[in-house]
Amino acid sequence: MATVKVHLWSGLRRLTDGADVVTVDAATVGEMLDALVTAHPGVGPVIEAGVSVVIDGEMTTSRHTGISPDNEIYLMQRLKGG
Amino acid sequence: MSKIHVTTKVNGDAVEFLADPRETLLDCLRDHVGLTGSKEGCGTGDCGACSVTLDGTLVCSCLVLGVEAEGRDIATIEGMSDGHDLHPLQRKFIEHAALQCGFCTPGILVAAKALLEENPDPTEEEVRYWLAGNLCRCTGYDKIVRAVLDAAAEMRKEAA
């Protein structure tokens, strides 16, 4: 468990009291998402609708992916394609 | 409305079917004769996916009524090869990767065959204008045109 910084991509700012970057304690992507929702319950429905988590430029959808304070973590809209 | 008995020839075989007068030749080929190679892409004669020849003339079978086939000679994609040796156009399409999804391919092959029968040495522009009635959404037509020109060249060499 460590303290990680999560960059938020969008109008989530309104749901996080104006913060673009939120700091939470988490060791995995899943813990990080849960901690975000605990800290700012307003983001819950948006995360449930689907997000992509980008760690050091790599997109992951797995809750079990480990994260550390050295990682650059971005939350983005779920990307797919056509 | 009662159905009409149609007797016709498809790819050299004698064929009979019952057609509702409202059915198109395309409907009849696909649903009554079991030849699903000709496709419906638009139903309005704009895409050419249903191309067949009727007494040697290239037509959109979605614009021909099934009952009009009576006593005529129809050639579809299924008649283009005997199942053993492919027509040069078919071979060149595979060789040039001139198909991606392949849906427009039967119509384009039938149309291209009709072109080469009328004009064995078309220019690129002539090929493009002849095939302007056959829509392809996947390839951008580049490899299709190359395949047709290459097949034409091979067929001219064989004829020589």
Added chain:
Amino acid sequence: MAKDEFNEFKLVGTRPDRPDGLDKVTGRARYGADISAPGMLWGAVVRSPHAHARIVRIDTSRAEALDGVKAVVTRADFPEGLTGEDWNLQENTMAGERALYDGHAVAAVAATSKLIAEDAARLVEVEYEILPHVTDVDDAIRPDAPVIREGAADATVPEGSPPNVARYMEFGFGDVDAGFAEADLVMEKTYKTEATHQGYIEPHACLGQLGEDGKGDMWVCTQGQWFIRKMCTAVLGLETAQLRVTPSEIGGGFGGKTTIFMEPLSLALSRKAGGRPVKIVMSRSEVLRATGPTASASMDVKIGMKKDGAITAARAEFRMQGGAFPGAPVDMALYCAFAGYKLSAVQHIGYDVLANRPKCAAYRAPGSPMGAFAVESLVDEMCRELALDPIEVRQKNAVKTGDKASYGPKFGSIGLVEVLDAVKDHPNLAAPLGPNQGRGVAAGYWFNHNGETSVSMAISEDGTAQVSVGTPDIGGSRASIALMVAETLGISYDDVRVNVVETGALGVNEPTHGSRATFATGKAAVEATGHAIREMCRRAAREWGIDEEAVEWADGAAQPAGPNAGKFPPMTIKEIAGKMGGTGGPISGHHESVPDGVGASFGAHVVDIEVDPETGRVTILRYLVVQDAGRAIHPSYVEGQYQGGAAQGIGWALNEEYIYDDMGRLQNPIFLDYRVPVASDLPMIDTVIVEVPNPGHPYGVRGVGETGITPPLPAIANAIEAATGARLRDLPMNPPKVLAAIKAVKA
């Protein structure tokens, strides 16, 4: 490194015949509408002729009384209580209280023939109360616009926003005001794109069968059979595993066949008709009216640039409508918009707006073409103003591996620089231009996608291999997968058969979309093959009585891994397979994952055009696509993706659009009036495959299918200005618009 210069592989990078070629050139291949079943019924759909109307009453009695009609369904035949996207899909599949767009399904019938079904559909009486409607995005975002759905805004939308704003986003970094202040030139313009349709030649078609016991089967042309399964079962309240979906060959998709439209109707009708299979084939006008075109967009872009071309700041505000449901790809449009530029300050704002139009679906790099039209046009306008070379300006600001992307995260391995270098060196740029001719350049980007992937392969008794994949073959992926598996096994390409299988045969697979098939299915196929190889080495080791670690695989055979392992002749795959029944049983390999290591693809196009000053008609003289493929497994099919994407982009730029009348009805729902490029519209399309291998894939693959549709929109606008001095910022740039713009410049 340029293609064809050096190939370290035996098979990967070559151009063998595709395995389904014979079926497709003979008409034998079976697509969505090419199937029939005993006892089959035909389905037809009743559709709203109004853009927005309350459904007062539906009377199906006359339809039900028609001889040959076996079932009629309305929304009452669907379960209630769905939420979120499931509810959106259900509401789109069949209208509830209101018809939300011209073509919205309100009822469906099944009968013993197609003609009887169509007659029956006309006998369904629907009473409508017409409501005010809105179709244009800038009208729909007004506070006084007709409301599509009360409470449509999600948690992201600020209080007090106009009622049709369903989603809102805002992101960026740095100080844009300071950036604009230090620029030598700041320009701000508005660009608009209209909705277009993916335009696949094959209309949607399915054959669905559903029994009282909740077990069902479906044959459907689709990009993703698991998506169809999940969505149909959600919309109908069925158990997922009880529906088996088999993909037919698919006649084009481009994103439009990754979701459901009439498929649940065939199942609902089947169940109501006592379990008889129901075939539904959409007409072309149904496809254009009632499937999923892409969104229309209205975009404001502002860029600050120094005299030397360095970009100091950028800002984008995009408004997009994706129909009567949330989902316009405004997020992805914003992510891609400035992706090629290294920025220190950027701000993005986006609105996803509802309108009385069909529910949009993905279309080849969803959102990216719109954003590129706006940004790449504005960059070009600024280059003109500052007398700078547009390629050099892009090179100057180009992002490199490890740079921070405009949308936030750092880039992994990318090849924009290599692409721009290849463009600059290309002979097309030296082609002389005559009167009324002009050249335009633009770049484009798509992330590419990984997604859930599940692959299984097995060795046959004669040493040939079969591979079961879940991604339908749209562009030749069976050939690429076979090449990769054959390369990995060290056997001949013809000894591998790739089968695209139904949902019952594998774990979940995401569709063939996001340019993911060659990357994700390919990577999984290589992994799965690795398992089989390890097992074959184990069999050889046991036979030789040596350690497993002492055996390696090369050239299609197990061999001792070095002189100390022992002197044994190689044991070929044929030999191992021939006795596998007696040495431990079947030999196969599986791999399931959401593969990591996706590689993004940058591209740049150069187009030369000629404008007819009397008609405004634009003729494409010369077209060049340069794009990074990572590694081209089968170069012909990579070229095919480049050329196909360019052709769709050209159509979008010059002719294609959704035209609505003042009642909100679609005026051009057939191919005569929805004008896609034909063979005589286009020249040969030159391609250059740049290869900056993606380290995340065993053969270096990057997805390539999508990026190519992005640059044509701005490149052509740029070429038109070069040719005429007129700048068009409103797609499509059809002859009347070009003519008017030319006249305005002359005036």
